[in-house]
Amino acid sequence: MSSFAMKSENEKFCTECAAVIRKAAEICPKCGVRQFGAPGGLGAVAPNGKSRLAAALLAIFLGGFGAHRFYLGQTGLGVVYLLFFWTFIPTVVAFIDFIVLITMTDDAFAAKYGSAT
Structure with a gap:
């Protein structure tokens, strides 16, 4: 297959x-x-079950700690966010990640984060 x-x-x-x-x-x-899920809506789910809405919400509310990176399967980046959260740099980067996630198309999200893990 x-x-x-x-x-x-x-x-x-x-x-x-x-x-x-x-x-x-x-x-x-x-x-x-x-x-x-409506086409183009944030409620769309990738083939592996990851939700763009959940990732965006994690990025805006817990992004400084890297929660959205852990959710999306990027454990290494999540650890980097955790190590440097006290500098507030990950918070700024997480806000940019939030913007990227909400403007990303469903197909682009599925292609980037939708592989089965």
């Missing part, structure tokens, strides 16, 4: 099994799970 599934512009990934399905599909034909 290939680790990367290619999809066209009118397709999306199933929120449960990550199969490529039609963008307008309400139910995945492979696993039968109902697809939720």
